[in-house]
Amino acid sequence: MKVTILGSGGWGTALALLLHHNQHTVSLWSHDPEKAKQLELTRENTLLKGVRIPEGICITSDLSCLTDSEMAVFATPSFALRETARKAAPYLAPDAILVSVTKGIERGTHLRMSQIVCGETGGTHPVAVLSGPSHAEEVARALPTGCVAAAQEQGIAETVQRVFMNEVFRVYTHDDMVGVELSGALKNVIALCCGMGDGCGCGDNARALLMTRALTELSRLVEKLGGRRDTLAGLAGVGDLIVTCTSMHSRNHRAGILIGQGKSAEEAMREVGAVVEGYYAAQSAQELSRELHVEMPICDAVYSILLRGTPVKEAVHGLMNRLPRKESDSSWVS
Ligand SMILES: NC(=O)c1ccc[n+]([C@@H]2O[C@H](COP(=O)([O-])OP(=O)(O)OC[C@H]3O[C@@H](n4cnc5c(N)ncnc54)[C@H](O)[C@@H]3O)[C@@H](O)[C@H]2O)c1
Structure with a gap:
């Protein structure tokens, strides 16, 4: 299959290597012609030091590589996704499958990444998402990894599964795009929070407390927005939460x-x-929590530290001194 990857950061590059290994014809697109030239010259992404990008992967800043691609993978940061999807739209082959691997919720609109891709490309292409515990640094070195491919149609999820899966990269299909995308975006907030706790010496107990209670608040929001609680129990939920909150590969x-x-x-x-x-x-989490009246104390605390300058220790004190309650009250496993 011919696949174009839009976004040549760590994740786009790691997926290009994976798909090239799977015998697909891969183009790796960068929005910046200088960056494309540099990558072409060095055949190494500075975020994945020591991993050579094979000559067989075409590095380009020209979107015309999309015209005969059967799959387009959107791998930009969330802030650049809308602009990238808009630029890509006129070049897309009519029956191309679009896959979002970007993790985020658009600020202002609160749209999921697949909704942005769908909206900017006319809504006629099948859209899927690939998500799960998958650090680029490890996928690029072919270390064992598992993800989910979620789509509304099972056939599309299975196509994505077939294209990406190999002996070191397991892909499971999924039908809850809302749950998969929201948990992928929001676990980054929790990873920031766990890092803040680690940075101020809170300890391992606090990290486990945060991760577990985060599942409860994320599941509240996922359910309110039409996703399923049980998605949180899978690779895109607790799987991604574990890896992001405990690994030094996680920039969050x-x-x-x-x-x-x-x-x-x-x-x-x-x-x-x-x-x-x-x-x-x-x-986005803070705005959604307010608008939808969903209680999300951990996300609120992170927002307040990041955007209001609340000292981390004060936020920890606030979280630890909330009213007593039963653990089973709105538990994520109910
Ligand atoms: N790195 C990972 O391990 C990993 C794993 C799974 C998912 N993701 C998700 O993939 C997305 C991309 O992450 P990454 O790690 O590759 O990011 P990165 O920081 O490594 O790279 C981002 C890339 O986006 C490009 N970019 C910047 N502005 C752009 C614009 N205006 N238009 C198009 N491209 C632009 C930059 O040139 C850069 O190459 C994020 O949403 C991230 O959460 C990352």
Whole structure:
């Protein structure tokens, strides 16, 4: 199959390597012609040091590579997805399958990434999402990984499964796009929070407390927006939460640690040097929680630290001193 990957960051590049390994004809598109030239020259993405990009992968900044692609994979940061989908739309082959691997919720509109792709490309293409615990650094080195491919039509999810799956990359199909996308976006907020706790010395108990209670509040929002609670129990939910909240590959977790150690959100993001999606998702989560009257204390605390400058220790105190309650009250496993 001919596949174009839109976005040549860490994740786009890792997926290009995976699909090339799976014998597909791959183009890796960068929005920046200078960056495309540089990648072409070095055949190495600085975010994936030591991993060579094979000559067989076409690196380009020309969207005409889409015209005969049977699949287009959107792998930009969330802030650039709408613009990228809009630019790509006129070049798409009429029956191309569109796959979003971007994790986020658009600020202002609160749309999921697949909704943006669908809206900007005329709504005539099948749209799927691929999500799960999958650090680019490990996928690029062919370490064992598992994800889900979610689509409204089972046949489309199965096509995505077939295209991406290999002996080290397992793909399970899923039918809850809402749950898969929201948990993928919101776990970044929780990873920031776990990092903040780690950075200010809260300890392992606190990390487990945050991750577990986060599942409860994320499931409330997922359900309110039409997704399913049980999705949170799978790879796109708890799986991605575990990897993002505990791994040093996670830039959200790393940014959180820096903030917990006393840096401002801006300083932390500069130091991490790559997109920190949780920063943007925290704002959307806070707005959604207000508008839909869904209680999300952990996301609220992160928002307040990032955007109101609340000291981390004060936010921890606030979370620990909420009213007593039964754990089973709106538990995510009910
Ligand atoms: N890195 C991972 O391990 C991983 C895994 C799964 C999902 N994701 C998701 O994939 C998305 C991309 O992440 P990443 O890690 O590749 O990001 P990155 O920070 O490594 O790279 C982002 C890329 O986007 C490009 N970009 C910047 N502005 C752009 C614009 N205006 N138009 C088009 N492209 C633009 C940059 O050139 C850069 O190459 C994010 O939503 C992330 O949450 C990442």
